[in-house]
Amino acid sequence: MSYIFVLDTKRCIGCGACAVACMDQNDLEPRQGDPVFRRCFTVEKGENKYDPVTYMSMSCMHCKDAPCIQGCPSGCLKKDPETGFTVYDNTNCIGCHSCAMACPFAAPGFGREGKMVKCDGCIERVRQGLQPACVKVCPYQALSLVSQEEFEQRNREKKARLLAYTALI
Amino acid sequence: MKNYAIVGFGCAGYHAARAIRGADPHGRIAVFSDTGQPPFNPMLTTYYASQRLSLEGVFPFGTLEEVERELSLELHGDQPVLRVDARARRVETQAGGEDFDAILIATGARALVPESLRQGGGDFFLMRTLADAQGLRDHLDSHRVEKAVVVGGSMVGIKVAELLHRRGIQTTMADAAPYLFPLAAYRSTAEAIEARLREAGLKLVFNAQVSTIEPGGVRLVSGELLEADLVCLCIGTRANVELAANTQVVEGQGVRIGRGIVVDERMATDCPGVYAAGDCCEGIDLQTGKTAIIGLWANAGAQGDCAGRNMAGLPARYYGNILHNITHFFDMDFIGLGDPRLPGQRHLFQGKNYTVEIALEGERLNSVNIFGNYRISGILKSGLTKRLLDGGARLTTAQQGLLRAEGMSADFVELIGGDRAL
Amino acid sequence: MNDLRAMTKGKLPGSETGIEIRHTICDICTPGPQCGIDAYVKDGVVIKVEGTPGFPTNQGALCTKGAANRQYIYRPDRIRTPLRRVGKRGEGRFEPISWETAMEEIARGLNRVKETYGPESVAFMTGYPKWYRPWLQRLAFSFGSPNYFTESSTCHKSETMSWRLTYGCEMRQDILGMPEVLVGWGCNPLVSAYPMGRSYYQYKEQGGKVVIIDPRRTPTATQCTDLFIRPRTGTDGYLANTVARLIIENGWADMEFIQAHVHGFPAYREMVMGYTVEKAVEITGVPEEEIRELARLIGTAKKAIVQPSNGLSHHKNGLSTHRAVICLNALTGNVNKPGTLFPAWDTAADMSAGFRTYEGEFATERFPQKARPRVGAGRFPLWCEMFYEAQAMDLLRFWKAEESYPIRAMYAHGVNHRMYPESSGLLEMAGEMELVVAADLFMTDFCRHADIVLPACSSFERGEVKSYPGGYINYTSPAIAPLYESRDDVAIITMTANALGLDDPLLRAGYDISVKHIYRDVPLDLDEVKAAGLPSKVECGAGRDYFAAPLNTPTGKIELYSERIAKYEADYGLDPLPVFSDGFDCPPTAEFPMSLITGGRLTNAVHSRLHDVPWLRDLRPEPAADIHPEDARRLGIAQGDEICLVTRLGRIRVKANLSAISAPGEVNFYHGYREANVNEIIPKEHLDPYSGFPGYKQLRCRVEKAEVTM
CATH class of the missing domain: 3.30.200.210 (Phosphorylase Kinase; domain 1)
Structure with missing residues (x-):
């Protein structure tokens, strides 16, 4: 089963709960030099009362054709056949940041040891039938992890406001 | 059952083999390689030489046996290919010749060594192959080196300089260009990097045309001698095109070759059934629309993948790429996107730990230099590439927000193709 | 791997x-x-x-x-052992002492003050958290002091007053009963109360219509709103009364309901007839068509909810504004039917769970009737009539006032001086006490001014009984042992009661005994609830109908004209009708042309307590004020610039966040920052005369680009 992270931007308020849950799950301490895997932000386009405001939460999109995989000179990244997540083993990571240059969503970060780290979709949890930490915590169910089939179904039904990415480049 | 030949087994060759196997589970894939090693990444030489990477680590796709098993390949590891007969689609080795349905030439590139430099009688190291890396590593382990000169302010050169410097060797980097990374960096960015390098203790010499390498060091055209007990030559690479050059499309007419083997969007040469991918070929440079060598690991992978699909009969296109580079050295990041020699109005953005400079020609973003802040580079690269493929393409709201989250200003985001935001 | x-x-x-x-x-x-x-x-x-x-x-x-x-x-600044001050107050030098020594010194000190000055001279104070409040309140009263101060002096109790004065009790909103329209007046539940935020989304998804009225463009205003009305801060009372007039004029008032259940309608009608749409546009800045649309939506809906917020009461004109807003429900008969308002009978700890406990009795039965009047009694009589609490906002005045008796000691749990306008006044006062005891999780600035500091533990390290809406009761067990030598607040209060030798066996018996006493009518065994580990269901039945008995107001009806307030009309100038008055701290001047709004919630903070948690702080690292881009342009301010917020009391330095969260002319800033404590520049006399609440959300101010010092 292949999964896709979906963000319903109408339900997101950019609160950061997902980002905190991610740090809790992955023991990330940004002040000690860890990068964050997930970021929340607000984009205000225009200054009038009804001008659009978008709240978002972004992390690795686990692109179908993930450009980071080809970008890595050491072969650290790969697709997990079971979940479709873009997973990694950074034993041979040389800290060259090539994956960062390949990623359209600024997902790869580099930790205290200079090696690449990023969202792994909470793959161990998902394998056990649990939700990723960010999805589990979301107070408004704005973030979800859906199967490829469900995603296509939702798209066919044109359920509004769905947002998911597959990298174009 | 189709018969495929892959000549040369690096990044492009591996990805082609994988793409073929993905599309054609039963076809026969014959791989010709004379290195006797699994696909190797030349970018990792300096990491191996500096002992930051193990021997297994330089082979990103595993051992030859693993790759052979994974993709069901037929390996011809000890037979250099002598000739490719294009009309017959025939690969000739000393053992004889064999016909194929499709042939990929993925012979890569080699370190450039102008003959004239050898005239001085001095030894020098190169940094392209595993043997090069092993050689430097062994030498450093067994010899006392006090002074070293790296010829060539290239992306490899800087990493060699770094590894020597980190061993406490007094290191000089010399380049004929007026500043560092002239093919990727603006002068302003280069000078900022140079200042940091000098601060770190590296000696830099520019406009330094090398005459010869002598036993005592590097002799410049100006007559000056840069003393060294160790010299490493890192002035660039040359595509391995000889095999293609021997290939005739029709009697008396060769495969088109520039600096590399010229290919189209399907990675096809102008000889039907013969493809080329990776560092040996010239793909399309999106910014100029012309073909050019873009000698990058990821580019080789994408080209190999595209070639493989086409060889197996799938309609794949690789629309090309832009010049782009990321180099992490001395705890710094330099990222160059697009051709810095293209014209454009420069805009400089500075933050606490980074500078980003861009060149805009009208509304068109022509190039970007990032010093620090590696994390935004992928968004900019994807934005730049997308706009070249589709002039109207904008950064997505998510990308705009991510750039802001990484400290970039609203003005910057708007300039490079975002919306006006607060 | x-x-x-x-x-x-x-x-x-x-x-x-x-x-x-x-x-x-x-x-x-x-x-x-x-x-x-x-x-x-x-x-x-x-x-x-x-x-x-x-x-x-x-x-x-x-x-x-x-x-x-x-x-x-696991914050590294958790207090680890009981501490005794060795340096000067505020210096932060302490030495570890044993719990026994701490308790001996506390008892000796408090009893000495009691003997010398009387029990009222000891102030029992609390900030966050709130779970131990009934015990602390009982401790104060058993000790003999009516001076029990809580952070509720600035938080929710003004809203409680408004509801009780008008409806006899607090009312809850039956949002999922699907009113035709839900007006969230000053409500931003998506940020400040996410379980309610979820109800908003659920309501929207089932086809509901949401109107948000707020001077700030909050996430709630942008994400689930059909109509967003943006009045100038503090003008909601005028808007509400104008809407009331339009409802009455258009014949949309529910006269049958008013006849049966409402007191004071003629006076109310006469009052609102003095409010005009033209003047409303001028005062509130809301366009006429939006005012008329709002009146039509509330007036013509078969069922509507006008939901007020705490924020409405955090103004100098707060209580009247809040009353003006909630009167609209009664005016349209939107009370006591599905999809409108229902009574929220208190269960325990400000929760309405559908069953009864004796928490109130436990907390207040020892109230010292013969003690001298509480702090605030002379100034905020309405407050003191309605609660067994002193009004903390009168403390600093009282302390200095000539006619007062002395306050000589503070016994404090979780006190945060930054809650107080002109905050440093509280530290200054602490500096002159004979004894200050502070229990807390962290070494706060207030703790640094204490003589004895006691380490409290978190909810993870203790057991606690809680009730929840829907008829649930939960009794947790510690998930981990208390860190270091910390103990839970009620254990600390129990130890103090024992050390003081109070004649109160129930309080001295400790948490488990007293909580069983409080929940004695609940038909479940608390030990079994505890063993279950998760909330247990209490059978509650249908509950008492709102109108089954006279309401808890002087007339037994919903009072648009409050007879309770009327008692203080002559002496205190309080108006029994929800009239609008200007809520600014001073008249407009060229020096202070803008309005300052404070006290709004951030997703990553609650008051001052989370600014030192790195994960949360890093989501929004800098104290930043939201300023509209139009004002920013005028003042030459760019995103991230250092700016000063200046009131007539002084200035604080913050970062500029250019955002349409703020309307032009208004600047919004968040409270509780150590390095930029906005309450320090809010005058301590800028108080609502009805409730004593500070006007946190409406002050004259000026924004300046800060001079950059290198």
């Missing part, structure tokens, strides 16, 4: 990994949702938190703050 390593890294619970899930609750934004937490514990240490699935309030989710519980409870 082998499987076990991967599973351990993935923090999967189970016997292989040795990770156990233990249920507890979050006590960060007390006492609101008190969400259920699944603490992942390995070797006695919490390694991860998650929301408890199916928990009555959070249903498995958590908010930003709750998700950071692990960093919160």
Whole structure:
């Protein structure tokens, strides 16, 4: 089963709960030099009362054709056949940041040891039938992890406001 | 059952083999390689030489046996290919010749060594192959080196300089260009990097045309001698095109070759059934629309993948790429996107730990230099590439927000193709 | 990576990994949702938190703050042992002492003050959290002091007053009963109360229509709103009364309901007839068509809810404004039917769970009737009539006033001086006490001014009884042992009661005994509830009908004209009708041309308590004021610039966040920052005369680009 992270931007308020849950799950301490895997932000386009405001939460999109995989000179990244997540083993990571240059969503970060780290979709949890930490915590169910089939179904039904990415480049 | 030949087994060759196997589970894939090693990444030489990477680590796709098993390949590891007969689609080795349905030439590139430099009688190291890396590593382990000169302010050169410097060797980097990374960096960015390098203790010499390498060091055209007990030559690479050059499309007419083997969007040469991918070929440079060598690991992978699909009969296109580079050295990041020699109005953005400079020609973003802040580079690269493929393409709201989250200003985001935001 | 390593890294619970899930609750934004937490514990240490699935309030989710519980409870500045001051007050030099020594010194000090000056001279004070309040209140009263101060002097109690004055009790909104329109007046539940925020989304998804009225463009205003009305800050009272007039004029008032259940309609009608749409446009800045649309929506809906917010009461004209807003429900007969308002009978800890406890009796039965009047009694009589509490906002005045008796000691749990306007006044006062005792989790600035500091523990380290809407009761067990030498607040209060030798066996018996006393009518065995580990259901029945008996107001009806306020009309100038008055601290001047709004909620903070939690602080690292781009342009301010917010009391330096959160002319800033404490520049006399609440949300101010010092 292949999964896709979906963000319903109408339900997101950019609160950061997902980002905190991610740090809790992955023991990330940004002040000690860890990068964050997930970021929340607000984009205000225009200054009038009804001008659009978008709240978002972004992390690795686990692109179908993930450009980071080809970008890595050491072969650290790969697709997990079971979940479709873009997973990694950074034993041979040389800290060259090539994956960062390949990623359209600024997902790869580099930790205290200079090696690449990023969202792994909470793959161990998902394998056990649990939700990723960010999805589990979301107070408004704005973030979800859906199967490829469900995603296509939702798209066919044109359920509004769905947002998911597959990298174009 | 189709018969495929892959000549040369690096990044492009591996990805082609994988793409073929993905599309054609039963076809026969014959791989010709004379290195006797699994696909190797030349970018990792300096990491191996500096002992930051193990021997297994330089082979990103595993051992030859693993790759052979994974993709069901037929390996011809000890037979250099002598000739490719294009009309017959025939690969000739000393053992004889064999016909194929499709042939990929993925012979890569080699370190450039102008003959004239050898005239001085001095030894020098190169940094392209595993043997090069092993050689430097062994030498450093067994010899006392006090002074070293790296010829060539290239992306490899800087990493060699770094590894020597980190061993406490007094290191000089010399380049004929007026500043560092002239093919990727603006002068302003280069000078900022140079200042940091000098601060770190590296000696830099520019406009330094090398005459010869002598036993005592590097002799410049100006007559000056840069003393060294160790010299490493890192002035660039040359595509391995000889095999293609021997290939005739029709009697008396060769495969088109520039600096590399010229290919189209399907990675096809102008000889039907013969493809080329990776560092040996010239793909399309999106910014100029012309073909050019873009000698990058990821580019080789994408080209190999595209070639493989086409060889197996799938309609794949690789629309090309832009010049782009990321180099992490001395705890710094330099990222160059697009051709810095293209014209454009420069805009400089500075933050606490980074500078980003861009060149805009009208509304068109022509190039970007990032010093620090590696994390935004992928968004900019994807934005730049997308706009070249589709002039109207904008950064997505998510990308705009991510750039802001990484400290970039609203003005910057708007300039490079975002919306006006607060 | 082998499987076990991967599973351990993935923090999967189970016997292989040795990770156990233990249920507890979050006590960060007390006492609101008190969400259920699944603490992942390995070797006695919490390694991860998650929301408890199916928990009555959070249903498995958590908010930003709750998700950071692990960093919160393990903050390195947790107080580790009881401490005795060795340096000067505020200097922060302490020496560890034993609990026994601490208790001896506390008892000796408090009893000495009691003997010398009388029990009223000891102030019993609390900030956050709130779970131990009934015990602290009883401690104060058993000691003989009526001077029990809580943070509720600035938080929710003005709203409680407004509801009780008007409806006899607090009313809850039956949003999922699907009114035709839901007017969230000043409400931003998506940020400030996410379980309610979820109800908003649910209501919207079922076809509901939401109107948000707020001077700030909040996430609620942008994400689930059909109509967003943006009045100038503090003008809501005028808007509400104008809407009331339009409803009456158009014949939309529910006269039958008013006849049956409402007191004071003629006077109210006469009052609102003095409000005009033209003047409303001028005062509130809301376009005429929006005012008329709002009146039409509320007036013509078969069922409507006008939901007020706490924020409405945080103005100098707050209580009247709040009353003006909630009067609209009674005016349109939107009371006591599905999809409108229902009474919210208090169960315990400000929660309405559908069953009764004796928490109120436990907390107040020892009130010292013969003691000298409480702080605030002379100035805020309405407050003192309605609560067994002193009004903390009168404390600093009282302390200096000539006619007062002396306050000589403070016994404080979780006190945060930054809650007080002109905050440093409280530290100054602490500096002159004979004894200051402070129990807290962290070494706060107030603690640094104490003589004895006591380490309290978090909700993860104690057991606690809570009731929840829907008829639930929960009794947690500690998920981990108390860190260092910390103890839970009620244990500390119990020790203090024993050390003082108070004649109060129930209080001295400790938490478990007293909580069973409080919940004695609940038909469940608390020990079994505790053993269950998760909320148990209490059979509640249908509950008492709102109109079954006379309401708890002087007339027994809903009072648009408050007879209770009328008692103070002559002497205190309080108006029994919800009239609009100007809520600014001073007249407009060229020097202070803008309005300052403070006290709004951030997703990553609650008051001052989470600014030192790195995960949360890093989501929004700098204290930043929201300023409209139009004002920013005029003042030459760019995003991230250093700016000064200046009131007539002084200035604080913050960062500029250019955002349409603020309307032009208004600047919004968040409270509780140590390095930029906005309450320091809010005058301590800028108080609502009805409730004593500070006018946090409406001050004259000026914004300046700060001079950059290198």
